[in-house]
Amino acid sequence: MPLIKLRNIFTFFFIGTIFCAKPVLADDIKYDLPAKTITISAPDKNLSIVIDYSSGYLIKQLNIKGQNVLSPAGIYTWIKTKDGAFLSNGKAAGIILTKDNGIIKLSGLKYGDGAITVAETWEFRLTGSKIHWNIIRDYSNTTSLEEMAMPQYNFANLSIWKGGILDNGGMVWCKYLKQVNDTYGVHTGGVTFWNAESGNALRISTKTDKGYNIATKYSHSPNNEFTCTQYVTDNPLDQRYNLSRFVSGRADVFAPFQIKKGTVKLEVDLEYIDYFKTYSRGTLPGIDAVAVRELLNTTGRYGVVDNNIIGANGWVSNWKCLHEPFFAQIGMAVDDKNYTKNMASTLDQERDEAVLPSGRVLSRWHNVPGDEIAGTYNAKTGYYEAMWGYTIDSQPDFVINTSEQFDLSGDTKWLRAHQTTCEKALGWLIKRDANHNGIFEMMNNNISEKKASDWLDIVWASYENSFVNAQMYEALTLWANCEKVLGDKEKSTYYAGVAKRLKDAFNKPIAEGGFWSPEKKQYVYWRDDDGSVHGDNLVTPVNFAAIAFGLCDDQQRIAQILDQIEARAVKENLFHWPLCFDSFKQEEVSGGNWPFPRYENGDIFPTWGYLGIRAYANYDKGVALKYINNILKQYKKDGLSSQRYDRVTQTGQGDDILAGISTTITALYRDIYGIRPKWNRMGxxxxxxxxxxxxxxxxxxxxxxxxxxxxxxxxxxxxxxxxxxxxxxxxxxxxxxxxxxxxxxxxxxxxxxxxxxxxxxxxxxxxxxxxxxxxxxxxxxxxxxxxxxxxxxxxxxxxxxxxxxxxxxxxxxxxxxxxxxxxxxxxxxxxxx
Structure with a gap:
């Protein structure tokens, strides 16, 4: 077929097509008029697309450095009604191609049925290294649709890209779309797909008119393609299946929606990105910088379930625990302003929907009921109390995340909007010091109740819980500084005083009502209301937290704890720390933890790695670096795609993948490189x-x-x-x-x-x-x-x-x-x- 290259000003006339051109570079835009295709290439030749308008509209190739990454289905738009699906690349007559002032325009396409007709126009132009694409739709009627694509990208397979970094700070990880029609749907449009081997990446940026909403779903198609389907709607899309962002074996993740008669426009920028350069972690002697980059761009971001929902379980399980204190810290290490912005809106939503008038912070969010204390699940918001017991660490953890988020955003107006809520959250727990000894009590009193009170939700930690109290100390210390920034010196002094009283009580020997065991040279886990002491089995999060949060500043105690932990870990040749080194008593834990070592009674949970790194960083940096490098090696083996690791085999276990496993590397940035942003400075x-x-x-x-x-x-x-x-x-x-x-x-x-x-x-x-x-x-x-x-x-x-x-x-x-x-x-x- 003859190939026509445009070099100068000229005009072509042909049947069904009018074309007016101005000067363009010959290699940028090529037209094959008989075949009705247009090839648009970015000037650097790293990105090009081939548009086919012979039968409607279709982008049949998207080439990254000469490689077409699309399946034969290409990229197209469509709508689906209850009566059928209608595509932009069906047989169509009357397509008009025009060019004016650098804009290539396809118009004349109509598709649909008697109930709804879409008149659609595509416009393209080159803007620097980007291919700018406008999709303009005119709907003939107001009606409901089952699905739409504006547009749908059909990539050749699920190995073309490792994943996509979303413009809400999250990511889609292709390997988690394991089965046909496994689908992840989020309320945002921008995404950067990357290949970790070649360094090639495709950035898709989206924009629509004010008042409209963009959503995207990512799916494993029946043809084993990796598909990205985008929506533009008048109202935010609801989930079709409860509150599920991820659904297995179903492509229709979003509920039916209404479109209005009139015109809708989506602006798309397609751009090649040098992933290695754009997401470089720099030069990191002694550290695998590639593994750091990939871990933070996958595991670190995986906890972003959607807009307003950042957690550390992740989008595959549709879960978020509010009783985790490290979400903002992960954002510090990920270093993406989109994550930081989303974290702020996440805390806004939790303030408005997850904090009760009393100040109680509900402990979890989930897509479906079934994990809750009866009567606590809110089907509209998804927040509830966990069935295992009132996990009280949600109180300090909300405050810790708010305080650390403020240091990243520097937004004093935002912090002031959270002031009352944080004060209520702290006040709720402060009031629980019924015996006025400076230690705050849980809602369960003893192990006979068989209820939990913190993150270790099938261990029956009760009454005076040292882990929760350690987190409370951190929250009080951080919040005292926030009150100072907000200009309330009296409250700042008050919270600092409460923290000091807690510290004094915490460090007393167990015989005097504290948590220190002189006999075992460790902090015990909890004390029941009858005075019995539990958890002297070297529980690592408890002892690490005491040191990391500054409760324990006695150098002799620090040495006794950390030397003991390292000796035990070396003896077993563990790549990371277990939740405890010795067994709980059988009556102290749920049956799922028996026999030792099993699950929360002895398995390896790297989620709390940042506490270990922070504890060792000022005592023995060599030990801290060893575990940092160990977690990077493990990431290269299995992507840390597990909830935990078996104590004996040290292989991944559990379907509930935890983004919190990334915290060992967030600690690399905070506690080794010392990245300490503050609200008014870089530190x-x-x-x-x-x-x-x-x-x-x-x-x-x-x-x-x-x-x-x-x-x-x-x-x-x-x-x-x-x-x-x-x-x-x-x-x-x-x-x-x-x-x-x-x-x-x-x-x-x-x-x-x-x-x-x-x-x-x-x-x-x-x-x-x-x-x-x-x-x-x-x-x-x-x-x-x-x-x-x-x-x-x-x-x-x-x-x-x-x-x-x-x-x-x-x-x-x-x-x-x-x-x-x-x-x-x-x-x-x-x-x-």
Whole structure:
């Protein structure tokens, strides 16, 4: 067939088609008029599509670096009524092709039946490296539809892509669409599909007019294709089967919906992405950076069930436990603003739907009833109390997630909207200290009730539960700081005081009402209302939490606990920590935990790995790194696609895949690389081993990209507007022309540097000790320096390149220095004798 290439301005006329053209590059757009196909290629040739308008509308090829990733079905649109399905690529006459001002337009297509007719137009244009595609529909009537596709992408098979990163922070993992018609449906449109072997990725960005809603389903077709089907509707789609986002063996995940007479438009951008470059984790000596990238883009994101539902079980099981404190921390490591945004709306929804007027935080969300205490399941919202007992850790965990989410978003207005709810959640548990000993009691009193009170939901931890109380201490500490930010010093002092009282009581020996066992050199799990003590079988989350959250700061106790745990783990050659090292008593657990080691009585649950890493990071970094590398090796073996691991065989067990298994790697970022974002600054508090020297990666916080270079006692943070080098951890922020340095990443400002408009500031902190401060400017400009947090009205000696003078601090404890720096300039400020 003759191939016509457009190079200059000309006009073609042919039967049924009118075409007007302006100059385009010959290799960008090619027309085969007899075959009625159009090939559009991005200028870099990494992406091209072939459109076939011989029988309606069809994209029959989508080529990534020359490879067609589509099945023969291609990409098309369709609707389905109760009477049948009608496709854009059926036999159709009267198709008109036009080109005007760079826009290629297909019009004239109509499909449907007597009840509803769709008049559809497709428009294409090149915008940089993107192929922009408009789908414009005009509905003849208002009616109900069973299904639609606007459009449907039919990829060749489920191995074309490893998965897709969704624009709500989540992901679809192709391997979990195991059976024909297994389908996952979410209320968002944008997705980046990637191939982890080639590094090729396809980004699909979507946009529609205000007032319309986009949804997408991902499915395993009867032809073993991987399909992506998008919807544009007037109202958000309901689920067809209860609240299920994932359904097995059924392609119709969404309920029927109504469309209105009139015009609907979807804008689509198709773009090739270099996955290795775009999602690079940088240079991570001593760490498998590829495994880190893949783990966080799969397991880490898998807990996003949908918009407003971020958990750590995941979308296959349609489950979320509110009694887990690490959702925002996972977002910190994933480092995706879409996850952070969705986490904020998740907490908004939980505030509105999962927190009772009393302040009680319902502990779970699920798509169907059956796991609840009778009468507690809300079929509309999906929130309920777990059947195993009132899992009280949902109280502190809601507050922990809210506090840590605030540090990521920096949105004080959002935090204020959660202030009352967090205070009520904490107050609900504070009131449960019936005997006023500083420790908060559960709703179950003793093991005879056979009820749970925390995440280990088939272990009968009762009354005074050390695990819940440890999480409560963390929540109180974090929330005291939030109250301070919100300007309520009185409440901040109150919550800090409650935390201190809890800490004092927690650390008492068991004979005095605390949780410390001098005999076994560990913290016990719980005490029943009759005073009997339970859980002295070296329960790892309990002991790790006590250290990680700062309840235990006794170095001797820390050594006794951590040395004991490591010796036991080495003896059994365990790749990760079990929930407990010795058996619970049979009456302390559900029958499903027997005989030991089995399930929550001794199996390996990596979900709580971050507590172990945080506990060891300041004690023995070598141990922390060992378990970080172990979990990365395990990911490469099996994708961590399990609930837990058998203690004896160390193989994956359980169908309920847990995204919380990623927390060992979130701790790599928080507790080893020291990524500590704060609401008003970026912070780093590294805790490195020499084997990690030379780590270099970017981190994006609130749309600012920070370049980090980390070695032991050598830390550099850079952006497009500043660079700070220091031997110790610090925080920094720059607004307009003012750079603020926070020593140790604490809340008190140490130094502010005022520079000229749009000037890049480069500096090195030499030392920052009380009454002795030194820094060096390596960028030239006229600066004003303000050293803060000093004693008011005191003389300080200021040396500038060894030339000294005395300056007195003002009444606010600030010392101001103005200096023109034409070359490298060193400053030393010391308190005068």
């Amino acid at each position: 780093i508090e590294p805790n490195l081993s020499p084997s990690l020297n030379g780590a270099a990666f970017s981190y994006t916080l609130r749309d600012t990209v920070y370049q980090l270079k980390l070695s032991v006692n050598d830390y550099t943070m850079s952006t497009s507007s500043f660079s700070i080098k220091s031997k110790e951890g610090f925080g920094a922020s720059k607004h307009a022309d003012v750079l603020t340095f926070y020593p140790g990443n604490k809340d008190d400002k140490g130094l502010q540097v005022n520079a000229g408009p749009k000037k890049r500031i480069q500096m090195q902190i030499n030392s920052w000790k009380p009454n002795a401060y030194s820094w060096t400017m390596t960028s030239a400009d006229s600066y004003q320096f303000t050293v803060s947090s000093l004693q008011p009205g005191i003389n300080y000696k200021v040396e500038i390149n060894n030339v000294s003078k005395n300056i007195k601090s003002d009444s606010a404890g600030n010392l101001i220095i103005k200096q023109q720096c034409a070359a490298i300039t060193k400053f030393v400020v010391t308190k005068s004798a």
